[in-house]
Amino acid sequence: MYQTAVHTIAQTGESLAELAYRQIEEMIVTLKLEPGAIVNERALTDITAMGRTPVREAVQKLAWEGLMEIRPRSGIAIAALNPQDFSKVLDAREGVERVLARDAAHYGAALHHKRLKEAADAMSAALAADDVGSFLMADKIFDTVLGQAAENPFAARLASPLQTHSRRFWFRLQRPGSLQQSAGAHRALINAIVAREPEQAADEASKLINHLRTLAP
Template identity: 80%
Template sequence: MFQTTAHTPVQSGESLAELAYRQIEEMIVTLSLEPGAIVNERALTDITGMGRTPVREAVQKLAWEGLMEIRPRSGIAIAELNPQDFSKVLDAREGIERVLARGAAQFGAQLHHRRLREASDAMSKAVSSEDVAGFLTADKTFDTVLGQAAGNPFAARLASPLQTHSRRFWFRLQRPGGLQQSVAAHKALIEAIINRNPERAEDAASKLIEHLRVLAP
């Protein structure tokens, strides 16, 4: 019924629960798990190749993030996707994104800069091959490193589900040329962070959100 994607390789030090989470999250974002669909734990273990425990932990986290709803005795519902909600997600996200961007520019280490460059290169590659799934994977990496580099775990925890919801809306609402524009907005933010320019990073974060607002109905 569903197919897994080749864009979720095991990362160093990653637990099975974290891998299961990334696999299921990606299927939700790319609508392989359709909005409103009802699935069960057995189906998710089959499509991820994971055991019940890591899948259950992943489902609990996704439910907390608002991407799934656990319905006792009837299954697990994939969150509906109402385009009218995109602007609400972006309203909640913009302030946190500015905090993370400023913090990453101030406190990011060389390790973070290296991983940000890798994400930037992956985004450029995705543009050249029109690889939307590849871009989404690189975007997820970028968001993760942004939260780590900022040194603010409270803001990072708030931002993470909003970033995932944004990717899902973007995938659903993207327009011709949208991939190139999204990559350009991300690369501008990455450069500001690596150049340790907090003010420019904040401005680039707002411009990224502004770019996404164009897609919102």
């Protein structure tokens, strides 16, 4: 199932390192790689079926994003997950999300609109099937397209690790009704972007962050 989403994103011409990154990131977000666990490069190459070079590049990127810690001679530690940090992530994320949403509404092209609608439809399908994994994949695609539509690579690069940390916290802290609320918040944001309403899109981005705040301890 994850490979399908990876293949979809891969149509943009991603490298093997980026594909390895996507796979490892997904395992961290969904806690398949448990917080605090120690892994090694060989295990990651086996899991991803990728070579050492793309896995090593993926690990370096994930370490820079704060999701892994490279410990020489000890292995690679998966970042701890302290629920108290979720609010800090959201505080840092809200401003840049407003910028991305506003710029996507202003600059987004028809192709971006098509992909955003597809992400919204995928979220709705995941909600109907009560499939959290598929929802997270659709959310990742949404974040990727949002960054592209905004035509602001600086904001997109800043937002990307914060979005990943948010998905990880959401997966850990979700409760009954969270999937429906999150899907609805994303749909409202996408509608505002497609309607080319920059200020409304920015406000919908804040509403999405406020929904996430309800899950923070």
